[in-house]
Amino acid sequence: MAGALKEKQLVRHVYAALQAASCPLVEGLYLQETDSMLQLLCAPSQHRTDILAWICSSVNPNFTNSKVMSMRSKGPDVLTGEMAVIGQELMLCRADDLDLIRGDATPLWQLQFLKQLLSLVPACKKPAGHRVDQETLLNELYAAENLPHFTQMLNPTLDPWPAHIKALCNGSKSSSYKSSREVAADVAPLLELAQSTLQKLQSECEFLSKEAQSPGVFSPSSLRVAASDLQLLMTTFSHVFETDLRAYCSRDPPSFSTETDVFERIHQLLLTFIMQLEMLKEISEASVSMTEEVNQLHTQPSYRSRGEKRNLQDQLEELTRRIGDFFSLFHS
Structure with a gap:
């Protein structure tokens, strides 16, 4: 059942x-x-x-x-x-x-x-009815009827400044100068705090230091940072889509999958592949070493016969000759 x-x-x-x-x-x-x-x-x-x-x-x-x-x-x-x-x-x-x-x-x-x-x-990647085709979305955004909207976005006829910025710009020079000084006085401590925090994070994160990681070495920490940056960029695009592009497109924004097991599977496959490469390297080195040993046995003199050192090939030829002489004397 x-x-x-x-x-x-x-x-x-x-x-x-x-x-x-x-x-x-x-x-x-x-x-x-x-x-x-x-x-x-x-x-x-x-x-x-x-x-x-x-x-x-x-x-x-x-x-x-x-x-x-x-x-x-x-x-x-x-x-x-x-x-x-x-x-x-x-x-x-x-x-x-x-x-x-x-x-x-x-x-x-x-x-x-x-x-x-x-x-x-x-x-x-998404079920039917909720799928977002990126190519279809772009074709719809760049359709002929939507081009005037993009032109208006590039050259807006309305003043895009917010109301509080307009008030600062339209105010007197003295008040603007005073507001600028007040803003600078408020922002300076925040900048110093942010700089000290970034320096502390850089000292704690090994993947942010160039000396801590040699070039060409795979770093899982760097992969996590890249994945986080990519997700942040896509999230920002979704926000812009909801706020600015929703009026020109009737489709749903792209969603992000929370399934991260694909990274784990890829990492396991890479580790297995590296292990197999190391095994092949060891087998190749052992084969080369064995070949050298065999060649050394055949070419290097290491067997004594009648006070002289001979190699394996000469020793076998000498032994074969002596056996042949013995049989010839026996038959005669």
Whole structure:
């Protein structure tokens, strides 16, 4: 019972993600029943294969329509194997999971695979109905009917100064001079406090010191600072969008995901990759050392025979000659 409920939830999620990504193969279907969605996404059919090929082309730019048509002309197994290879490269399945690609696997496994694959499509980061397409947003902002508004923003006819700034500008010189002195007297302690705080932070944060970090070394602290700066910039853009651009666009502002496990997974993969590189380096060094030892055994004289040092090759030749002489004397 719990498995069937999970299948229904997954199939609705996957179908909604395809609609959010504007998949042309589901447009105009308007499926409402869960069984119909399961039949579309989990039963072997040419339509299901086309949907999976479209997802693979959205994830992998090299998987073009012309390449799909070429593989399809060679046979259905060629296209199935190529999509399985893409799934293996994305660490979502194995290259021999052809039943999963054809649609012969269990529906739950297929739906989980499709959900993970669709999560890599940029347009599926938000569910259908709340998705913000950046390209569509920019096209709407820079539409012909909105250009006069941008021109007015660049050359405003109204005075943009706030009321308290206007009062300072329109006041007498003496009052303005007095206000400026008062403002300077109030701001100076704040600047000194901010400077001392920044110096204290710089002494405490190792990643802000150039001497504390050698160039070319990966720093998780720097990554956190860069991610925080990026989020701050995007938050500022959202605020500007809400205050200044909302009147010219009917779409919702972009939202930010709180899922940060992708950084952890990437960090673990990088550590594993570095460990494998170190192992390969040690294997290479051990191979070079073993080769040198073997060459030294063959070339360096280290065996004594009749008061002389000989190498292994000469010693073996001498031993072979003596055995041959012994047998020749025995037969004679």
